[in-house]
Amino acid sequence: MRAPRTLLAACVVALLALTGCRLDVDVELTIGPDGTGELVVTAVADAELVERVPGLVDDLRLDDATAAGWSVEGPTAAPDDDGGLVLTLRHPVTSADDATNLLASLGPPFSGVTMSRQLGPEGSNEATTALAGQLQLTGGFDAFADSDLLAAVGGTPFATDIAEAGATPTESMSITFRADLPGVVESTTGTSRDGAIEWSAPLNGDAQDVATTTAQRPEDGNGWAGPLSVLALVLLVVWVLVAVAVIALVVRARARRRHRRRSFG
Numbered sequence: 001m002r003a004p005r006t007l008l009a010a011c012v013v014a015l016l017a018l019t020g021c022r023l024d025v026d027v028e029l030t031i032g033p034d035g036t037g038e039l040v041v042t043a044v045a046d047a048e049l050v051e052r053v054p055g056l057v058d059d060l061r062l063d064d065a066t067a068a069g070w071s072v073e074g075p076t077a078a079p080d081d082d083g084g085l086v087l088t089l090r091h092p093v094t095s096a097d098d099a100t101n102l103l104a105s106l107g108p109p110f111s112g113v114t115m116s117r118q119l120g121p122e123g124s125n126e127a128t129t130a131l132a133g134q135l136q137l138t139g140g141f142d143a144f145a146d147s148d149l150l151a152a153v154g155g156t157p158f159a160t161d162i163a164e165a166g167a168t169p170t171e172s173m174s175i176t177f178r179a180d181l182p183g184v185v186e187s188t189t190g191t192s193r194d195g196a197i198e199w200s201a202p203l204n205g206d207a208q209d210v211a212t213t214t215a216q217r218p219e220d221g222n223g224w225a226g227p228l229s230v231l232a233l234v235l236l237v238v239w240v241l242v243a244v245a246v247i248a249l250v251v252r253a254r255a256r257r258r259h260r261r262r263s264f265g
Contacts, residue, residue, distance in 0.1 A: 022046045027106065028178040028196075029099060031129060033216060035117050035182075037093045039102045045075075047083030065089055068105075096129070108143040109135045109175055109201040113210055127216040129181045135201035135208040140169055169203035176200055183216035 024044045031037040062072050070089045078084035093099045099115040113133030120126025137143050180196040189209045190197035202208050 023173045025175045030180040033182045039091045041089045043087045045085045109137040111136045125218045129214050131212040137203045181214040183214040186213045188212040
């Protein structure tokens with residue numbers, strides 16, 4: 001599951017050495033009340049980057065991504081239609097462990113980011129979802145290159161261009177992590193925005209903690225068993241009404257038969 005990291009490496013190492021170019025990456029984890037959801041990685045390359053590296057699209061290798069279960073959308077024109085490109089990768093999340101493995105597959109700046117989910121006592125319809133780990137980029141652009149690549153070329157590709165341009169990850173790119181977790185936020189190190197928790201990854205070597213805990217409770221109206229309980233109640237009421245109607249019909253039919261017998265008697 002290294003496909004998204006391959007994407008970042010292709011865009012960052014080979015492209016951001018060019019001064020003035022920019023790459024913005026958004027990583028969004030969405031988890032529903034049942035503990036499943038989706039991880040979406042969206043990379044936006046600006047127009048100058050696309051212009052100065054004409055082979056950008058052709059150089060992307062996404063076969064590993066699709067083989068690992070990622071669906072690929074694009075590259076397509078950026079929404080503002082200024083010549084930039086947008087590439088989106090999506091992967092379903094089936095469990096907390098699955099989310100942890102997918103986040104680990106992204107590589108830097110995701111450092112030991114994990115998701116856990118703890119169910120409450122049986123019958124309580126409660127659950128706690130938690131994130132742990134850090135966002136940290138150490139080693140500058142080297143962090144985006146595989147060790148085999150660094151060994152093969154003797155260092156960071158375009159190192160001379162990077163040095164001459166004075167390019168740094170902080171100036172050339174951004175990486176944003178958003179987590180939309182079920183329940184009420186009990187604690188977080190992020191910023192609440194549009195119903196989700198958001199962090200901007202520091203790209204200067206500093207570390208950003210992503211510790212977050214949310215709790216699902218029946219009274220919050222977002223427990224995964226709530227809809228099932230309502231449905232069960234509705235079905236019970238419907239069943240009782242049907243049963244009463246059938247009994248009424250049977251009683252009425254019997255009364256009619258008795259009336260007929262008396263009439264002919």
